[in-house]
Amino acid sequence: MYENRLPVEGKVAARNKGGFDVNIGGLRAFCPLSQIALGKIENPDAYIGQSFEFRVTELSDDGRRIVVSRAVLLKEQAAARAEEIRKVIVPGAELTGTVKTLTPFGAFIDLGGVDGLLHVSEMSRRRISDPKEVVSVGQQVRVKVIKVENDGKRISLSMKDQEPDPWADIADRYPVGAQFGGTIVRSTDFGLFVELEPGVDGLVHYSQLPFGVKQGDPSIAIGTKVTGWIREVDPSKKRLSLSLREVATTDPWENVSDRYPIGKVVEVTVDHGGAPGIFAQLEPGLTGLIPNSEITVAPGADPSKAFQPGEKLVVRVMSVDPQRKRMSLSHEAAKAALERDEFTKFAEERAETTPEGESAMALAFRRAMEKKK
Template sequence: MQSDSRASSLRAALEEELRTTGSLRTSPSGLLLGQVVDVTSADVVVELGPRTSGIVPRDEFKAAPDIGKDLEVTVTGREDGLWMLSVEAARKLATAANLEVGSLVKGKVIGFNKGGLELKVEGLDAFLPASQIAMHHVEDLAAYAGETLLCEVLEIDRDRNRIVLSRRAVLEAEARREREHAGAALTEGAICRGKVTRIEPFGAFVDLGGIEGLLHVSNISHQRVEHPEEKLAVGQDVEVQILRIEEGGKRIGLGMKQLETDPWDEAAERLRPDSIVTGTVRRIADYGAFVEVLPGIDGLLHVSQLGVGRVQRVGSVVSVGDEVTVRVISVDPVARRISLSRLDPRGALIGSEEAAAGEEIEEVLRSDSSIGTNLGALFKKALDK
């Protein structure tokens, strides 16, 4: 800060000296103008006024400037009555003067620390905080060494010729433009292809070509999916249907099961009341067990239908993964509900001796013989046992 203050004081003193002699010349950017009057191996001599001269280090020039050429300069010091000048520092001042917050600039990464990246922007020192490097957290800052990055100017410190940048703002603006462009081509109900980019317990994010949508776990398959990783993997290509578009494309809901045949379409035909089916217990709740009776279709086996007597705890009778034989009580395709029972219509446990005996009685009663003959047959079967 002391060197910056000293340079400001020297500039003010030099400008005052030139102003009193009427020889102050400035460029459109407000920098001092001087004319080259001599070039040596070490310095370029610049005349600022009739009796005011200064020198610029020769190594600031790639090639020797022509005698008589005007240069934009700024003062850096004073030695032996001569003003120490610099065209490089003047160039930095001109660059800083033209910069505004929100301007886009290109900078080369020249270093880094744990706080972020150090860049050079047309000779100016610039800092890119770690939180502004990308749209995600960056672990390895060294990976950006030597790269040229397009950034947005966040802050400008003209006294120190230092700026603070954001690359994240540029990336977010690009993503917004891509999202708006891609979103304009998307419509609800459309079927498109995408790539799984991220998986969370609640669903998977799918890139639809510059815009992401959420495939909720409940919309992956008609079969119950506990975690998206059961069906999906990062990088997998998927075909999805757009279920909804909200907030101008910022929120897009996707579905996969909507492209499959709905198993409920044929549930009523395949699962008729009083039909006996075998299923697998998928979930257990306090009030009963959910049994998968067809792929993607679960029915509720209520606690009251688990056995003949009172059942205190569902888990004491069935466990997840058990195969059970059940009777269909009712099917409601509209509400997507199926009621199941382990009891036959007479209240006997399916597969038990009581259930078998009841079936025999019904079989005999359905025969064409007389009632007396039927009763005789029943007594004969009982004696045979």
């Protein structure tokens, strides 16, 4: 029994100094208090009268001194269970566990002798600031294994799949051009994240702030409720691009070729600059591109940075593609067109009053060139 380290059954008979008297087949054995169970012993008297399996850890004085431990057996049994549990702890597995401890960043879940981390970001699709909002110590939870690392010693868990995925039909509920209302929940170097509903955040790039509002403005502080419209939807990447600019009440690309025929000169508002040039707004929801080659700047200057967001420009419509929702504009062509119109008008006005030795055409050309400088 002792040599083979086989478990023996015994009955806890009484408390004594430092532990318990255990009756094993008529023999008196001693079980230290710390060896009656795993963890802290809250109520030692609760074990009196109960029968358990023990492991003999010491046998001396010709069998007159017997020391036993239940904790040793419990540890071995827990290790065996944990080994079996590890075989099923693979990414995608759904398991039931018990909340063991809470931390500011999440909860450790006992999966049956193996602990996994349920990070606060994986507790719910809605925004959670404190794990106590969702779970409590001792609570049984259903979790999904999302990652196993370091030879199974680091296990990441999630509870999100227990809730409907709000991104499943996101394009139907938030189509491009639709209005939205939400709350600013986070700011970054490139924009603001707005929560439209629990689990759905969209990005407002700083270039899409209302004209005159810049990064750090009190009107866009965290917690502020805002309204705007949907610019882009990407369900596969779970991304929403938003704008706080004036909301388009109808599809601005409908009949766009009639409103903005090729060759028309219009005034636009600079939205933002990028590698291909300057994006400018013609009306709410309708943006066109002024390619770098079509922007008038001083030699050596970067065309995409020549004008600031909110600045007004006069451009000429060069091409319109309603299907792809693209429009090409030209600052150069607009200036040339305006100069030609001014040239013609001036020439007509001065046709009969030109200085001697200089034709009306030459005078108009000289004046136009002077203004161009």
